[in-house]
Amino acid sequence: MRTTFRVLLFLLAAEVLVQGMAIAFGIAGLGKWVDDGHSATKALFDDDNADFGGKAGFAIHGINGTMLIPILVLLLLIISFFAKVAGGTRTALILLGLVVVQVVLGISSHSVPGLITLHVLNAFLIFSFAAMSAVRLGKTPADVAAPAQASAAV
Secondary structure: HHHHHHHHHHHHHHHHHHHHHHHHHHHHHHHHHHHHOOOOOEEEEEEEEOOOOHHHHHHHHHHHHHHHHHHHHHHHHHHOOOOOOOOOHHHHHHHHHHHHHHHHHHHHOOOHHHHHHHHHHHHHHHHHHHHHHHHHHHHOOOHHHHHHHHHHOO
16 A cells, blocks of 8 residues: 555656646647637637647646546545555645645636646645655655764764
8 A cells, every 4th residue: 555655646746747748738739829820719719620739738737637636636545544654644635735726726717817826836836745755655764764874974
């Protein structure tokens, strides 16, 4: 279970990277669409026949952010109860809170565009916290004690 917990942490961090790549792909495709002389309205996203390079990026970002990542963090929380990882449940709860904030910020930024800056900042927090937690979990007690012993010898 400890390994499963660690893998889920890495998957969560990887999903945040996928989110960034998906939205960048969508925005770049939309920019090219507009540069090519087309208009960009809400109807463009609702029209199944309209296709611009990068349109899938918006869909991937939306599905990942509102369904896949929340499911992943809920699995992380469930596994934390059985993984016997010191602070594992606390880590999972912090990540769950950050993901809830992330979804709220993402949806709210459609009405208040300035919130998107907090959405991006929170994404960095999720990525960093998940990745650092996974890396720390992979260290053995000897790896953690070695730097302390080395500094004491100096």
